[in-house]
Structure formats: C-alpha cells, structure tokens
Amino acid sequence: MPDREITKAMKRFLGFVKKEFLHIFRDFRTLIILFGIPAAQILLFGYVVSNDIKNAGVAFLDLSKDEITQKISDKICSSGFFTRTENLLTYNDIDKVLRKSKTKAVFVFEKNFGHNLISEGKATLSIIADGSEPNMATLITNYATAIIADFNRELAGTMVSQNLIVQPEVRMFYNPALKGHFMFVPGVITLIMILICALMTSVTITREKEFGTMEVLLVSPLKPVQIILGKVTPYFLLSFINIIVILLLSWLVFGLPVKGNLFLLLAECMLYILMSLSLGILISIISKTMQQAIFISMIGMMLPTILLSGFIFPIENMPKIYGWISAVLPPRYFIVIIKNIMIKGTGFLYVWKETLILITFTLAFIGLSIRNFKIRLQ
C-alpha cells in the first residue's frame, strides 16, 4: 500500500512541523526578539548608516586674511558639509588640533592669497586632513575640492565670456535625490536576514543534540530529510513574514518603493531565506554544541558579510582577488538582485544569473547537510 505509506509519512511530518511551531511559540521572548530585532535594525540603520558628511569639523589657518580668503572660507562653512571649529594662527597649531580628533581637516590659505590670485592668476589652498581616518579625509578633500571648483567657475565666469564653455547636464539615475538609504537599506536587509536565518536554524538543531532530544528524533521513523524539512518549515514562514514587515517599513519610513515586480521580489526573498536557512542547517550539522554553532554563524559570518558583500564597500574598488573571494558569499548576489528589482525596477532577465547562483548555493547546502546528517550518535 504505497498510498497509505505516503499519507502516513505526511502525517508524521506534519506532526513534527507542529512540534517545531509549538517550540517556537512557547518561547515567547525569543519570538518577540525575532520580529523586533530586524524591524528595529532597519529603522536604526536606515537613519544612521550613511556616508555623506554633515558638519564635519574643520579649522582654518588664514595666513593672508583678505577679502577673498574670507569669502572662500564662508563659502566652505555655509555649504552645510563643514563647521568651523577654530581659527589657527600658526602652522604649529595644526598638529595640536588634528590630534584632538574633533577637527578633521585644516584649510591653509597661503600668504598674500588674494594678491597672488589677482595679479598672478594663481593661488594655493592646502587642505591638511587627518589621514588616520581615510574615509573622512577623502570625503572632506573631495567635497572641498568641489566647492573650490565651483568658486573657480564663478571666477572664470566673471573674467571670460561664458559662451564657449561646454556645459554638461547630469541626470542621477535610480536615485535622483541622492539619498543614502538606497544604498544601505538593501544591504541591511541582506545582512540581517542571512544572519538571523542561519542563527535560528543552526541553534535549534544543535540544541536538540546538546540536550539529548536528538536521540528521540533519530529513533523515530522520520527520515533525515523530513527532520531537516520539518526544522526549516516554521522558520521559513516566520522569516517570510519578517521580510514583508521589513519591506513595508522601508517603503513607509524611507520611501523606498519596490519599482519592479513585487511578486518577483518576494520570490527572490523566499529563495534567499531558503538559502540562509539551509546554510544554518549545514552549520548545525557540522557543530556539536550551540556554542560552536553560534560561534560559526556569528563570528564567522558577520564581518565577511558586512565587508565583502558590497554592503558598504563596493566590490569593484577592492583588489582583484577579492572579486573571487566574495564570489563564494551568497549575500553578494542577493544585494544585486534586491537593488535591481527594488530600485532599478528591472525584471527577471537582469537577475537570472544571480538567481541561478543562489539556487545552486541552496542545493549545495541542502545536499551537504543530508549527506553529513548522522543518524547515529557518536
């Protein structure tokens, strides 16, 4: 009677899934944390993580003190990017203020700045930035250079007829308001989902191992596949609800709409969740205790995901070999997918390669898990 066998197996499986659900819902605190954390983090980081500068502290060393230097320093300070912390008198002060780390850069106007500019057509403004924070230092010099370039253009405009100048018109694609959220919200979603999913599943299985309840499961007629699927199903549903909450938040709070097909996005999210969960399963099968599982899924995965997935640092800017290293990190592909569908509004044709890679990862993780699943305790 193969039919009856199947219904029986199905019943067993459903019973197991129900047990897992009960496990989760009984631990009410964890449940709250499970939903609260991703939401809170999206909200926090959407606001906090950003790369633009606002009110960076800068000092001025004006050796010329004329009308033009006054004008330039006012222009720099009124841009909104910089705030004046101090006016310095000598070169020796520079080290003193930079060392205190409140001032990130010092603008130095050479002697006779205005005079040089008008009579010789050339004057030098030096920016001395605190290189111990290279990120800030580059941003400051770039912004300041842009401000000066603007000033130069005004200057040239008054002297030379404007007619000849080639004028570029710019359109900022996908993100016309140049908001930082567009870069970071997809990244945060990617980071949080993989960590939470991998953590959750890896802990539930190792927990059964550590407390000895795994033995009960192993002697039951459930097959390894059923045990694994049974463990994954409830978390899959929970994570899916989670991601819907996150997407709603990023739409309502940050105005990040889903430009592309919503169903495609949800399907890709499901795939990503499934991939993360199967990674968690694999971790739990490798590790013997919860401590080990947590160690691998947190300490082992957190930093590489933050740094190498293109979340904050674009992969193209890294040394070549990191393109290869990050190729084995699934979040890298999901970030591309989610940005494409959410922000660029492109269809499946643009992300099929990434999707295929994620599917391969999922299958590989599941395959490895089933192969390494031991039905005997050592």
Add this chain to the structure above:
Amino acid sequence: MRTIFYLIRKEFIQIFRDKFIGKAIFGVPIVQMLILVPAVTFEIQNVKLCIIDRDMTTESRELVNQLEGSTFFKVRFSTFSEQEANNLMARGKCDLVLQIPSDFGKETGKGNPGRLLVSVNAINAVNAQLSWAYLNGVIRDYNMNIIAENISRQSFTPVPQIQVTNRYWYNELLNYKYYMLPGILGILVTAIGFLLAGINLVKEKEVGTIEQINVTPVKKYHFIIAKMIPFLIIGLIDLAIGLILGKLLFNIPFEGSIALLFLGSAIFMVGILGLALFISTFSATQQQFMFIAFFCMIIFILMSGIFTPLESMPVWAQKFDLINPVVYVMRINRMVMLKGSTFADISREIYSLIVISIAFTTLAVNRYRKTA
C-alpha cells in the same frame, strides 16, 4: 582571592576542553583579520563609462581621449543607442553614460555652448557624486583648453584659478589598512569576548550547573569576575597576536605607547564582558541571549563609526554613541597607533570607558541571583 583563582582555572579548563572553540578563539579572528583588512577601501577607481558619441568629430574625440587618459575612468563601451546604454547601466555593466549630441563639434567650433548629457547610476549616492565631480573636472580642463586656445588668438590673460593641494597627516598615502586593522581587530575581539562569556553563563543556567555554584560560599562578585577574566585574557592575547601580525605583514605604524593601547582595550573588554554577563543574567536560554547579543553587537559595530563616519549620523545617534563603548575603543586604538596620542589626548575616552565598564559590571553583579 584563592576562590577567584580556582574559579578562573575551572573556566579555562572548560573553554579549552572544547577543541573547536579552543582553536577557533585564536584562529578565526586572525584569519579574518588577514583576509578582510586589505579588502576595504574607499578609493574609487575604474568607474565604468559608456559613451554615446553621436558627433564623431575631432572635438568630441578629444574629449573622449581626455576621459580615457584619466585613471579614474575606464571607457568600457561605446554605442549609438541610448536604450542599449540604459540597458548596460541596469545590468551594472557601466556606472556612467556620457552622451555627446550630434551638433557638439559644430556648435563649439562656432563658439556656441556645447551640451553634454550625463547619466549617473546613483544608487550609491556618494560614489555617484564623486564620479560626477571627477567628470566635471575633466570637462573643466577641456573647457579651459578651448578657452585658452581662443583667447591666445586674441589677447592672452590667464584665467585666475585657485589650486587645491591635499596633504594627509598621520597616514600620508591614505593607506586604508592602517585605518581598518585596529577597527577590525577591535570588532573581532569584542565579538569573541561578548558572545563566549555570555553564552558561557547562560549555558550554566540552561544545563543547571549554576546551581552547584550557587550552593557554595562563592560570592556573587567572585563568580562574575571569574567569568570575566579568562575572556579578558583571551581577548588581549588575540589583540597582541593581531598587532604583531599587522606589524609584520602590513607594516602598521605604531606611534604611541603600546601599554596605553592595552590599557584602553582592557578597560573596554571589562565593559563589554560586563554587558554580556548582564544580558545573560536575564536570558533564560542560549538562543535568547544570542539574539539580544546579535542585536547589541550589530548596533555597537555599525554605529561605532568604523565603516561610516560618526559625523554623518543624526544627532540622536551621536548622543546614543556616548554609551557605546566600541566608539571609544576605536578612537583610542586609532589615535594611539597612528597619531601617537598620549594619555592626555585620550583621557576623555579612557574615563568614559571606565564609567561604562563600572556601570555594566555593577549591573551584572547586582542582577545575578544566587537563588534559582
């Protein structure tokens, strides 16, 4: 004193009995540090350019040549269809599309303003702005050439210009490794201490072995201190190994006093461990602890200003960062290592850390109940 010593010994034995953890405690942070430190850079290079040159005159070609000559841009594609260009951008094959209209050469030759159309992929707003600024720079140079040519035909008066020169102190070449190494090392040491110490205590609760200690005359603070010190020592050893490797492999400069650096890190570790133990006193299972720890750590790290500047955060976030110990330790590490700051320069950070550490540890000792 003897009690604490025995308890510490017990903890060490317990940690290193797990072969995996015993190795991973040292191996994982070092390997991650070695791999991750060289990866991180904020430098933008090789901005992928797609050019639609509808003009195909000497003027337009000259502009394209100038762009090709800059190290910042890489001309990857040139096409005649705008649709194809947009397609390439959607696929992420190019970041910037420059369109030269068909009358560009004619108009500029006649002395009329020439138009250029630029589209930038702005999902990464900062990169977009920078690429745009660079492109503008190239176009400005191109402009200046035309102007200079035309003017020299008439009467030569140089266009006044302010030149900007940059110098970066403490890190002349803006070597990102110098910046990232103290940060990444700090995060790894934090993560290890935070997680392991906390899980350790919750595990005793979950398995029930904590009862055996509760029925002994071991004092509350004995217990908490004994849980802290092993991870403090492990953290500092990790830090030392990391610094030595950083010096050997990446040639990290070491301007300030090593003792000061370790003092700062030790105070910081006490605070982090205190917080971990405090959280574990009110978590019932390892799973609960882990989620709360995950929440705290991600927030501490991403808000610490290592990856994105602190100054860019809204004011409320900067206020919150007053109690974020990671902010202080990052600042101390960087200032001491790269700028050679002395105790006087970082006294505020050190005192803040001391206050935070005492607060968290006291909370942990008070919250720990010897009754079940």
